[in-house]
Amino acid sequence: MTGLSSPVEAPQHFMTPLSPEKSKRDAVPRTLTLSTGAVAVLREPTGYDLERAATAAGPGANNVALMMALIAQVAIIDGRPIAFEDVRALKMTDVTLLLGAVTGEDAEGNAVSPSPLSTSSS
Numbered sequence: 208m209t210g211l212s213s214p215v216e217a218p219q220h221f222m223t224p225l226s227p228e229k230s231k232r233d234a235v236p237r238t239l240t241l242s243t244g245a246v247a248v249l250r251e252p253t254g255y256d257l258e259r260a261a262t263a264a265g266p267g268a269n270n271v272a273l274m275m276a277l278i279a280q281v282a283i284i285d286g287r288p289i290a291f292e293d294v295r296a297l298k299m300t301d302v303t304l305l306l307g308a309v310t311g312e313d314a315e316g317n318a319v320s321p322s323p324l325s326t327s328s329s
Contacts, residue, residue: 241301249282249308256280263291278305
């Protein structure tokens with residue numbers, strides 16, 4: 208991804224399952240290919256991720272900013288963690304693709320069943 212200088216390891220919490228009750232299938236991250244050919248890997252968001260996203264988006268942030276900050280919390284692109292500003296700089300088609308993977312909704316707001324991040328893509 209442009210703007211990131213060197214590969215960085217994903218934060219430790221990125222691949223850690225939420226709890227022993229979570230099935231192995233649910234802990235598998237989802238891989239998506241963006242319009243640029245970059246590969247995004249997303250894990251299922253947690254309440255902690257939402258809390259960190261709210262902090263990153265800032266006081267009085269709208270829902271779009273909050274969701275973009277949430278994407279930054281749970282995604283890596285081309286093996287590198289991304290920041291809120293990186294998500295803001297993506298093409299709209301890529302933001303929409305990532306948002307759908309995180310929320311379980313398509314571009315029109317219709318529920319995608321089952322949630323893309325809670326099932327295996329194979």
